[in-house]
Amino acid sequence: MLDAAHKKIRVFTNHFTYSYFSQFCFYSFQIAVFRITEMSVLPNKLTLAIPFQNYRHASLAYKALSPDPLLKPDQFYMEMSVISQDSALVDDKHEEDIGATKLVVEFAGASDRVLRVGVNGFFESLGVIVECFNAFDGGVLESVVDGKPVVFE
Amino acid sequence: MPSRIQVPEPERETIAIGLEGSANKLGVGIIRHFPRPNKNSHRPPAQILSNIRHTYITPPGEGFLPRDTAKHHRSYVVKLVQQALKQSGIPIDDIDCVCFTQGPGMGAPLQSVAIAARTISLMWDKPLVGVNHCVGHIEMGREITxxxxxxxxxxxxxxTQVIAYSHQRYRIFGETLDIAVGNCLDRFARTLHIPNDPSPGYNIEQLARKGKHYVELPYTVKGMDVSMSGILAFIDGLANDIFGGKAKYADDGSEITREDLCFSLQETIFAMLVEITERAMAHVGSQQVLIVGGVGCNERLQEMMGIMARDRGGAVYATDERFCIDNGIMIAHAGLLAYETGYRTSLEDSVCTQRFRTDEVFLAWRND
Incomplete structure (x- = not known):
């Protein structure tokens, strides 16, 4: 699960993540049950925290990725959240003023192979988004994550 | 369902960027629409600000696979958008909406381009407009011709579809029951190991011009529909016999060549298309035929259709490869027409769909 060391704000409600499920499940209660089952049943897990320069970029990546449904949620499951380390409330600030925001993605797969394929697919899509940021919005990613340089492409 | 907002017809210029990537062509185009000078006049012709394309070309004998095609699109889409913007010379602020192909097509390539469309739409804060690929072709064909x-x-x-307009929808009169015409040609090109550059269909057309002997092939018109897979299997068999050393001979005793096979394949399938198109014209009472889609730039098809249309006192309308072959400008054009009537695609509705029938689209911009 998520690293509890940082002070975080869960920025989005589950609305975006579960928009495709909401067609089937009317009650958030049911959604929550489904989610817990999928996440806990699938044995192979991976959590990534992808750092972005500011809240705007992290949330844009989240929004661009969220509409596509998972093709086999019983095989591969993924849940995204946008987590800002800024202590101020998100609502009070302009999106670009909220710095150092992470896109945290929890993956779970039925086997390590399924997990690997799914995570690769996620990175392929994220690559396009980051390239868009670089091309049309100036620099985006922090060049260093946990002391190691990050190179896209 | 996509949201629909009622807005009056714009009284200013509108500009759209369109992203297309439903098959092996990746296209980005920017188009400008002008308002009608007064209520009774037609809309002035649209202005094409840029229209660029990058095609994923596979080696001879190989088709394009969804995974590799998606990878191609992901590698080029941002560069193409940059180039299209540069060529158009307009600032991002002037763009009204971001249009993208929502279907039909191959899932993975569609999704790769949709991701880029969503991202730039969110970054630039411009509404997103999902476009049906077939409607894009039709609207661009009407605009150009x-x-x-x-x-x-x-x-x-x-x-492969024969379509006529009625009551704000493009109705499908007839279609292929199995594979598309272009797919039949592409796959035969693979059998012959003809290069896929610039396109397999173009290379077949060039070979067919040198063909002299017609080899009889199955002729499979089924009412208003056609079937292609049997013809392909038959001619593939012939080709394999010939190249396997079992020569075939025409009536005059000369050996059947691959040029003859290309010629015979084109003549047969185009005759079938002319037949169902003529029947649709008789039903609708229309004198005009518009040919759109990649196979539409085949000059032999245009010629055969022209002979039929002239016999009926009508004419054939076709465009060149810039607009026939998949391109971004047609997506921008059809998307902008929808945008002007208030159509928007919300983020949740921006998922691509491999199956998206032409008649599913309500044409709010046509009221004839």
Whole structure:
């Protein structure tokens, strides 16, 4: 699960993540049950925290990725959240003023192979988004994550 | 369902960027629409600000696979958008909406381009407009040729449909029961190991011009529909016999060549298309035929259709490869027409769909 060391704000409600499920499940209660089952049943897990320069970029990546449904949620499951380390409330600030925001993605797969394929697919899509940021919005990613340089492409 | 907002017809210029990537072509185009000078006049012709394309070309004998095609699109889409913007010379602020192909097509390539469309739409804060690929072809064909109410023959690598307009929808009169015309040609090109550059269909057309002997092939028109897979299997068998050392001979005793096979394949399948198109024209009472889609730039098809249309006192309308073959400008054009009537695609509705029938689209911009 998520690293509890940082002070975080869960920025989005589950609305975006579960928009495709909401067609089937009317009650958030049911959604929550489904989610817990999928996440806990699938044995192979991976959590990534992808750092972005500011809240705007992290949330844009989240929004661009969220509409596509998972093709086999019983095989591969993924849940995204946008987590800002800024202590101020998100609502009070302009999106670009909220710095150092992470896109945290929890993956779970039925086997390590399924997990690997799914995570690769996620990175392929994220690559396009980051390239868009670089091309049309100036620099985006922090060049260093946990002391190691990050190179896209 | 996509949201619909009621807005009056714009009284200013509108500009759209369109992203297309439903098959092996990646296209980005920017188009400008002008308002009608007064209520009774037609809309002035649209202005094409940029229209660029990058095609994923596979080696001879190989088709394009969804995974590799998606990878191609992901590698080029941002560069193409940058180049299109540069060529158009307009600032991002002037763009009204971001249009993208929502379907039909191959899932993975569609999704790769949709991701880019969503991202730039969110970054630039411009509304997103999902476009049906077939409607894009039809609207661009009408815009370029000026055909008012034609019977449309839509022939490409993935689609074969005879379409006529009625009551704000493009109705499908007839279609292929199995594979598309372009797919049949592409796969025969693979059998012959003809290069896929610039396109397999173009290379077949060049070979067919040198063909002299017609080899009889199955002729499979089924009412208003056609079937292609049997013809392909038959001619593939012939080709394999010939190249396997079992020569075939024409009536005059000369050996059947691959040029003859290309010629015979084109003559047969185009005759079938002309037949169902003519029947649709008789039904609708239309004198015009508009040919759109990648196969539409085949000059032999245009010629055969022209002979039929002239016999009926009508004319054939076709465009060149810039607009026939998949491109971004047609997506921008059809998307902008929808945008002007208030159509928007919300983020949740921006998922691509491999199956998206032409008649599912409500044409709010046509009221004839």
């Amino acid at each position: 000026g055909a008012t109410n034609p019977v449309v023959l839509y022939v490409s690598g993935g689609n």
